[in-house]
Structure formats: structure tokens, C-alpha cells
Amino acid sequence: MDTRFIAEFAPMYVEAAGLTIKIGSIGILISFFIGIFGSLAEYYRIPVLKQIVSVYIELSRNTPLLVQLYLLYFGFPKIGVVLSSEACAIIGLSFLGGSYMTEAFRSGLEAVEKIQMESALSIGLSRIQVMRYVIYPQALSISVPALCANVIFLIKETSMFSAVALADLMYVAKDLIGLYYKTDEALLMLVIAYLILLLPISIFASWLERRLRYAGFGN
Numbered sequence: 746m747d748t749r750f751i752a753e754f755a756p757m758y759v760e761a762a763g764l765t766i767k768i769g770s771i772g773i774l775i776s777f778f779i780g781i782f783g784s785l786a787e788y789y790r791i792p793v794l795k796q797i798v799s800v801y802i803e804l805s806r807n808t809p810l811l812v813q814l815y816l817l818y819f820g821f822p823k824i825g826v827v828l829s830s831e832a833c834a835i836i837g838l839s840f841l842g843g844s845y846m847t848e849a850f851r852s853g854l855e856a857v858e859k860i861q862m863e864s865a866l867s868i869g870l871s872r873i874q875v876m877r878y879v880i881y882p883q884a885l886s887i888s889v890p891a892l893c894a895n896v897i898f899l900i901k902e903t904s905m906f907s908a909v910a911l912a913d914l915m916y917v918a919k920d921l922i923g924l925y926y927k928t929d930e931a932l933l934m935l936v937i938a939y940l941i942l943l944l945p946i947s948i949f950a951s952w953l954e955r956r957l958r959y960a961g962f963g964n
Contacts, residue, residue: 750930754921758938761917766942768831768911769903772838773896779839780846785876787847788854798847805844810905813837818909830911838899845895853888854880886957893950897943904939914938 783801786794805813817833828836857880865875907916918935922928 746933747927747930750925750927751934754917754931755934757917757921758914758934761912761914762938762942764911765900765903765906765913768834768906768913769838769900772835772903773842773899775835775839776842776846776895776899777892779843780848780850783843783847784850784854787851802844802847805841810837810841810902811908813840814905814909830906830909833909834903834906834911834913837905838902841902842895842899845898846892849888849891849895850884852891853884853886856887857883889957890950890954893946893953897946897950900943900946901939 783798785791786798814833814837817828817837818830821828861879861883862875865879866872870878903913904915906913907919910916914935918931921931925931
């Protein structure tokens with residue numbers, strides 16, 4: 746194990762990790778908004794919109810992120826739409842993540858008993874108020890484990906960004922392997938980098954799930 750090589754190129758992984766966090770955070774945030782919108786369309790069974798969301802979910806979840814990125818980066822320029830590497834990464838991750846977030850939020854909404862909606866309406870609350878103050882807070886707490894699992898999944902999926910020439914962690918590792926043939930060292934730093942990114946999220950998710958369970962949410 747070449748420790749000098751690791752010490753020399755570790756800053757490149759730090760920089761790549763920053764880019765991974767930046768793009769991943771934006772994509773995941775957009776995914777949350779897509780998930781909220783899509784779950785409401787399915788929950789209220791809005792005509793046409795529900796069918797569109799269903800098609801989107803099936804298309805997104807049954808095509809690999811790598812294929813989606815290739816389509817955005819190499820396919821769209823054929824029709825005159827040229828996107829930067831960062832734009833492709835954000836759109837691809839949001840498109841994939843939105844479907845998973847939609848399903849997570851939808852399962853949380855459906856877990857809340859219908860009688861709560863009826864009871865809240867009976868005391869004079871509007872449907873918007875019922876959703877905002879009664880249904881969605883409970884659905885969100887129920888969905889926490891699935892949402893946290895989706896966040897971890899999406900961060901791991903950022904390893905596909907190297908396919909569109911984005912200098913993320915995987916791109917740096919492959920570049921160093923190709924230049925210096927230091928496979929063990931490059932992959933070791935890659936594993937450590939992802940562990941540093943993902944372990945805090947996993948620990949926080951476990952803590953949050955326990956707190957919600959002890960508080961009586963999600964039961």
C-alpha cells in the first residue's frame with residue numbers, strides 16, 4: 746500500500762466529495778418535491794394526472810440511471826438540447842429519485858386511517874387544512890425509514906455521474922487507476938470517501954426512526 750500516493754491524491758477525493766454532495770443534495774431535494782406532488786396525485790386519484798404519475802414511476806424505476814444519463818448527455822444533443830454534465834446529473838438523479846420518493850410518501854399517506862380525514866372535515870377544517878395539519882405530518886413520520894433509505898440509495902447512485910464526465914468520486918478513482926495503476930489505493934480512498942458520506946446519514950436515520958417510534962408516531 747503506497748501511503749505517499751494516498752497522501753498526495755486524498756485532496757482530489759475531498760474536492761470530488763464536495764461536488765458529489767452538492768449535486769446529490771440538489772437532486773435529492775428536487776426528488777422530495779416530486780415525491781410530495783406525485784403522492785398527492787395518486788392519493789387523491791386525480792384523473793389523468795394519476796395516470797401520468799403512474800407511467801412516470803414505472804418508466805423511472807425500471808430504467809437504470811446510467812441509461813437515463815446517457816440519454817440526457819448523448820441523446821438530447823441529437824435533437825438540439827445540449828446539457829452540461831452537472832445539469833444531466835441533477836436531472837437524472839431527480840428523475841430517478843422522484844419515483845422512489847413518490848412511492849415512499851404514498852405508502853405513508855395510505856397508512857393514515859381514513860377516519861382521521863372524515864373527523865377533521867366534520868369539525869370544519871378544509872381539505873387543504875386536513876392534509877397540512879393532520880394527514881401529511883403523520884404520513885411523513887411513517888415514511889421516514891423509506892425516505893432515509895432512498896436518500897442513501899440516491900447518494901450511492903451518484904457513482905454513475907462519472908459516465909457524463911462529471912468529476913465525482915468515481916471519476917477521480919477511475920482516472921487515478923488509469924494514470925498510475927494504483928488500483929488498491931484508489932479504491933480504498935473511494936470506499937473510505939463513501940463511508941464518510943453515508944455512515945452519518947445512516948446513523949442519523951436510525952436515531953430518527955427510534956425517536957419517532959418512542960414518540961408514538963408510525964404505529
